[in-house]
Amino acid sequence: MKFHQYLILTLKGCAMGMADVVPGVSGGTIAFISGIYEELIDSIKSINMQALKLLFTFRLAEFWRHINGRFLCAVLLGIAISIFSLARLMTYLLTHHTIAIWSFFFGLIVASALLVAQQVGKWNVQNVLSMLVGVVVAWWITIASPTETPDTWWFILLSGAIAICAMILPGISGAFILLLLGKYQFIMQAVGDLNIPVLLTFAVGAVAGIISFSHLLSWLLKHWHDITVTLLMGFMLGSLNKVWPWKEVTEMYVDSHGELQPLVERNVLPGRFEALTQLDAQVAEAVVLCIVGFLLIYAIELAGRIIMKRQGKEE
Incomplete structure (x- = not known):
């Protein structure tokens, strides 16, 4: 691959990472619409016993080709850049510009x-x-109530395995699964503080989870493509319940900093939101940003088509 192709893959990874740190938005959705989803699943699936044999016998060039290393490295680099640079920004936006970001x-x-x-x-x-x-x-996942869970190593490991599987499913947010498991704030705090023991434990669980789950997903896409794709589309439509901009908070909880945070919310219309909160519903801004988000996806898709056509001509 040429440099600009690596750059594009890294930017797609950045977009996936940006989505993955937001409860309710899936990095898998970004991978799907940017045209790298099936290659990503197949590349992850290729990390198997044969790959480990190549690695431990120091046949590194063959190992790198076997796991599609250039592709994986570019995408994972983008994801890592976003997660470590945007975790605090996303927390800020969700706190101070809630309606705009959800729209x-x-x-x-x-x-x-x-x-x-x-x-x-x-x-x-x-x-x-x-x-x-x-x-x-x-839809059920979005209305499920978060739970109180232990901060022990085995549960962090388990949380990593479950969340990463959700992260590669379009429409099911790994970050929201972490929220349901009661570990979103804990992991975001670990990222912000660079708590290496916690991050390593979470990463081990994530690697184990994604490698095992990718085999199932790859098989489904190859043998039951349309049913799998429509199921993934349903996940995306169901997740819209979570990202509706106007909400009424019905339950609160105290986070690790001693601050009150919303625990359970329900969707309301803009007028009801203003009556409940005495705040501006920002309807005009919400509509504009919703349209911008909508058009951005089609712009990415169009750019992807143009790039693929150019690559086809070069080959």
Whole structure:
């Protein structure tokens, strides 16, 4: 690959990382609409016993080719850059510009779901049912209440394994799964403080989880492509419940800094939001940012098509 191709892959990884630190938005969604999803799953799946054998016999060049190392390295670099540089920024935006940021993500997800629908070869009863199952599962996840969980090493390990599987599923947010497990604030704090023992434990769980889960996902995409894609589309549509900008807080909790944070919320209309909070619903700004998010996805998709056409001509 040429330098500009590496750069584009790294930027796509940055977009995935940016999504992954936000509860309710999936890095898998970004991978899907940017055209790298199946290659990412296949590359992760290739980290198997054969790869380990090549590594431990020091056949490093063969190992690198076997795992599609250049592709993985570029994408993972982008994800890491975003997670470590944007964790605090996203926390700030979600705290101080809540309506604006959720409106932007709402537009992103709607456009993403429409693009995913175009990848379905033929719509039939099976595919519609698969999509509805995805909607129901994702909707239920978004209304489930977060729980109090231990900060022990084994639970951090387990949290990493579960969250990373969600992160590569379009529509199911790994960050939100962490929130449900009661570990979002804990992990974000560890990232901000560079708490190496916690981050390493979480990373080990994540690596184990993603390698095992990628085999199942790759098999489903190869043998049941349309049903799998419609299920993923359903996940994305169901997740819209989480990113609706106007909410009423029904339960609060005290975070690690002793500050009150929303625990359970329900969606309300802008007028109801203003009546409850005495705050401006910022409807105009929300609509504009929703449209910007929507158009951004189509701009990324169009750019991807142009790049693929150019690559085809060069080959």
